Amino acid sequence: MYELLNTISTPEDLRKLAPDDLRRVSDELRQFIIDIVSTNPGHFGASLGVVELTVALHYAYNTPYDKIIWDVGHQAYGHKILTGRRENFHTNRRYKGISGFPKMAESEYDAFGVGHSSTSISAALGMATAAELKGEKRKVVAIIGDGALTAGMAFEGLNNAGIEKSDILVILNDNNMAIDPNVGALKEYLLDITTSKTYNKFKDELWHILGKISKLGPNAQELASKLETGIKSTLLKHSNLFEAMNFRYFGPVDGHDVTYLSRILEDMKRIPGPKLLHCITVKGKGFRQAELNQTRYHAPGLFDKATGEILATPSKIKKPLNYQDVFGHTLLELARKNKKIAGITPAMPTGCSLNIMMKEMPDRAFDVGIAEQHAVTFSAGLAAEGMIPFCNIYSSFMQRAYDQVIHDVALQNLHVVFCLDRGGLVGADGATHHGFFDLSYMRILPNMVVAAPMNEIELRDLMYTAQLEKNSGPFTIRYPRGTGLFPDWKEPFCEIEIGKGRLIRQGSDIAILTIGHPGNFAVEASAILEKEGISAAHYDMRFVKPLDETLLHHVFKNFKHVITVEDNMLAGGFGSSVLEFMNEHNYTATVRRLGIPDYFVEQGTQEELIRECGFDSQGIVTTAREMLISKASQKRNHHTAPKI
Numbered sequence: 001m002y003e004l005l006n007t008i009s010t011p012e013d014l015r016k017l018a019p020d021d022l023r024r025v026s027d028e029l030r031q032f033i034i035d036i037v038s039t040n041p042g043h044f045g046a047s048l049g050v051v052e053l054t055v056a057l058h059y060a061y062n063t064p065y066d067k068i069i070w071d072v073g074h075q076a077y078g079h080k081i082l083t084g085r086r087e088n089f090h091t092n093r094r095y096k097g098i099s100g101f102p103k104m105a106e107s108e109y110d111a112f113g114v115g116h117s118s119t120s121i122s123a124a125l126g127m128a129t130a131a132e133l134k135g136e137k138r139k140v141v142a143i144i145g146d147g148a149l150t151a152g153m154a155f156e157g158l159n160n161a162g163i164e165k166s167d168i169l170v171i172l173n174d175n176n177m178a179i180d181p182n183v184g185a186l187k188e189y190l191l192d193i194t195t196s197k198t199y200n201k202f203k204d205e206l207w208h209i210l211g212k213i214s215k216l217g218p219n220a221q222e223l224a225s226k227l228e229t230g231i232k233s234t235l236l237k238h239s240n241l242f243e244a245m246n247f248r249y250f251g252p253v254d255g256h257d258v259t260y261l262s263r264i265l266e267d268m269k270r271i272p273g274p275k276l277l278h279c280i281t282v283k284g285k286g287f288r289q290a291e292l293n294q295t296r297y298h299a300p301g302l303f304d305k306a307t308g309e310i311l312a313t314p315s316k317i318k319k320p321l322n323y324q325d326v327f328g329h330t331l332l333e334l335a336r337k338n339k340k341i342a343g344i345t346p347a348m349p350t351g352c353s354l355n356i357m358m359k360e361m362p363d364r365a366f367d368v369g370i371a372e373q374h375a376v377t378f379s380a381g382l383a384a385e386g387m388i389p390f391c392n393i394y395s396s397f398m399q400r401a402y403d404q405v406i407h408d409v410a411l412q413n414l415h416v417v418f419c420l421d422r423g424g425l426v427g428a429d430g431a432t433h434h435g436f437f438d439l440s441y442m443r444i445l446p447n448m449v450v451a452a453p454m455n456e457i458e459l460r461d462l463m464y465t466a467q468l469e470k471n472s473g474p475f476t477i478r479y480p481r482g483t484g485l486f487p488d489w490k491e492p493f494c495e496i497e498i499g500k501g502r503l504i505r506q507g508s509d510i511a512i513l514t515i516g517h518p519g520n521f522a523v524e525a526s527a528i529l530e531k532e533g534i535s536a537a538h539y540d541m542r543f544v545k546p547l548d549e550t551l552l553h554h555v556f557k558n559f560k561h562v563i564t565v566e567d568n569m570l571a572g573g574f575g576s577s578v579l580e581f582m583n584e585h586n587y588t589a590t591v592r593r594l595g596i597p598d599y600f601v602e603q604g605t606q607e608e609l610i611r612e613c614g615f616d617s618q619g620i621v622t623t624a625r626e627m628l629i630s631k632a633s634q635k636r637n638h639h640t641a642p643k644i
Contacts (some may be wrong), residue, residue, distance in 0.1 A: 001028070002028045004017070004021060004025050005032060005086070006086075008082060009086075011063050014055070014059055019059075019259050020259070022052075022259055023258055025258075029055065029081060030285075030287075032081060032086070033047055034048075034286075034305050036090055036092070037077070038304070039302065040094070041300070041302055042092055042299065042428070043100065043298065043299050044287075044299060045287075046075035047074070047076070047078055048285050048286055049284060050075045052261060054076075054078035055258050056262040058082055060266050060269065061139055061269070064109045065138055067127050067140045068109075068141050068143070069112045069120045070112075070120065071117060071118060071119065071120035072101075072114060072115070073115055075145070075173070076101065076102050077089075077092070080107075085098055085106075093429070095604030095608045099603060101114055101432055115432020115433060116396070116432060117151055117370045118148045118149070118152075120148075121142050121157030121168075121170055122153060124142035124161075125160060125164065128140040128167055128168045132166065132167070139167070139169070141169045142168065143171045143173055144172060144173065145173045146176065147369070148370055150371055151372075152374065166274060167272055169277060171279055172276060174255075174278060175282060175283040247275060247276045248273065248274070248275045249275075250268070250275065250276065250277045251278025251279065252279065253278065253279055254280060256282070264277065283298075284297050289308030290308075318487040320484040321456065322482060323456055323479045324351070324352050325356075326484060326489055327463070328352070328353025328355070328356035329490070331354070331356070331390055335357060335361060338388065338467055340386060341387075342366065342388070342389045342390070343357045343361075343364065343366065343389070343390050343392065344365075344366050344375050344379050344382075344390070344391045345368070345392045345393070346374070347367060347370040352421050354367070373400065373401045373403070375393060375401065376391060376393075376401040376404035377404045379391040380404070380408040383414035384412070388417065389417065390419055390467075391418050393420065395420040395421065395422050396435045398420055399441070405418070409474050410446060410447050410448050413447045415472045415475075416475075417463070417467065418474070419478075422435045423478035423480050423568075424516070424567030425609045425610060427481065427604065427605055428604070429603065431601060434596075434600075436568050436569050437569055439573045440568060440572035442476045442478075442544075443544045443572075447474055448473070448475075448545060449476065449498060449543070449545060449546070451475070451496075452477070452478050452479065452515050452516030453479055454514070455517070455520070456484030456489045458496070458542070461495070462477045464493040465495050479516070479517070480516070480567065481606070500542065500551075502539070502540050502542065504539065507536040508537070509536060509628060510535075510537070510561040510562070510563065511536070511562045512536055512620065512624075513574075513578060515541050515564075515565070515566050516566065516567060518565045518566060519538070519565070521616050522538050522565055523538065525621045529621055532625075539551060541574070552578065552582075553585070556585070556587035556589055560588075561589065561624075562590070563591075563593075563623055564578050565615050567595065567610070570593050570595045570596060570597065573593075575591070575593030575595060576593070579591060594620065596613055597613060
């Protein structure tokens with residue numbers, strides 16, 4: 001089945017093939033991705049859409065000496081397979097396997113590690129500038145999707161690269177999709193270029209002429225550039241955005257014609273300065289269901305590769321909803337009652353379930369594109385005029401908008417409700433997507449309330465509490481990826497007092513303080529400890545800021561052994577806030593903090609990663625045993641020590 005693909009261990013092997021073999025290699029590569037991803041889930045449609053582009057890039061460029069930088073990276077499966085990881089590709093996104101994203105430590109062919117969007121152009125410019133400074137003749141290519149191009153950082157890179165006149169090629173992979181369909185003026189602009197029949201009629205002839213003129217020397221190249229700009233401006237309805245930023249624009253071209261692409265890329269290598277090649281592709285290309293339902297097949301999970309049917313485990317038992325679905329339904333419910341509420345997301349309406357509100361209230365729910373900074377300040381503008389925006393951003397993506405959170409929201413004490421989805425360890429997406437910094441970076445901000453629900457009922461109640469007029473400042477609610485606990489989650493709303501925790505279980509030997517979903521691990525641990533004769537008190541703190549100081553005074557007056565549990569970095573997180581309280585009030589106790597250690601956790605299932613980090617139920621039990629055994633041992637040593 002993979003007669004040619006099996007001969008390719010590195011791109012050097014690919015470059016030994018004849019140009020006529022590239023279509024067959026592309027077909028085999030596409031089928032290989034389908035075969036593996038159908039049984040080992042991952043990002044699907046994006047990688048299928050760039051198969052031909054991937055083959056053409058490694059055929060035309062001398063990788064790894066020449067640098068290929070992928071944007072976001074969920075489309076890089078073909079790249080990984082062609083660069084020495086075919087045999088290990090079945091471990092993709094698995095615990096201790098290869099990463100689902102380009103990773104510099106994994107391969108010399110992964111020129112730059114990615115996972116978040118819109119970084120490729122800036123990184124490519126840095127590499128091209130470094131090559132020029134070192135006198136190296138290497139080529140640098142950045143591949144960015146039209147969805148990622150909506151982010152401000154992409155335009156910052158284009159703007160700088162145009163002025164620097166560095167020898168880089170930016171390939172715009174235009175499929176009119178991010179995860180959901182793209183939005184905004186840029187989408188319409190690209191569509192206008194794509195559908196300009198007059199322009200497309202002449203572009204091939206123009207390139208051919210320019211290629212010949214450019215070989216005649218510097219003066220001829222300048223003449224060719226002016227001629228090119230004049231013709232393009234005439235044929236298009238308006239001036240070209242990319243040309244205005246000093247990029248020479250080429251396209252649009254068929255991103256699925258691999259032999260044509262390889263020839264174009266060879267031409268691009270000979271044209272100096274910053275260039276942009278506009279490729280039209282189809283997300284999910286070659287797999288009918290993925291082409292028809294591009295959002296669902298972005299990362300479909302297990303599916304039947306013959307029929308395309310997405311496989312789900314049948315069950316007659318009513319299951320709890322995912323946290324994000326509870327968010328979506330609850331926001332709509334609250335918005336029906338409160339006309340001031342608006343919903344905002346940066347290009348993730350399906351992922352965060354804001355699409356539920358969008359269907360009923362399209363005028364009050366906004367997808368702003370991949371633009372987290374804009375999403376936050378847009379929310380601040382709404383709040384400044386009396387609206388109550390619920391700004392839903394994945395925890396790891398909120399890192400990209402931290403300045404706006406501080407300067408535009410917290411400093412002005414505006415009533416913006418940040419709903420941070422995917423807090424904690426997210427699983428197979430790995431280090432780039434884990435949301436384990438937010439408790440640390442949000443709790444240090446003046447005016448900010450920071451809360452985390454232990455279950456989906458608390459999520460509903462915290463959302464209800466956050467939108468009340470009396471809670472008029474910034475409010476952060478973070479919750480994990482995955483399902484909740486209760487099939488019947490839709491209970492009447494109940495206001496939660498800001499900064500107040502609750503007692504889950506009484507005990508006398510040791511106190512367990514938890515924040516968020518890991519509180520459920522402590523429930524299991526407390527039950528296990530009770531069977532061993534250890535009495536553990538359990539408190540669900542609910543808020544990292546403000547802390548429930550009344551509850552903490554009670555804990556430190558009654559317990560000498562305390563465990564804190566969180567799915568956040570230990571540095572500066574919930575446990576740190578408890579230690580700060582203990583120090584400020586001169587309490588003495590043995591405190592053990594459980595959470596994310598001081599390293600970037602890789603990919604795996606959530607259960608595997610939580611176990612690795614040691615804050616699952618067994619980790620809590622083991623920690624409690626160690627602390628109490630240590631206490632008993634100290635007592636024995638004290639009584640048996642010889643008197644002096």
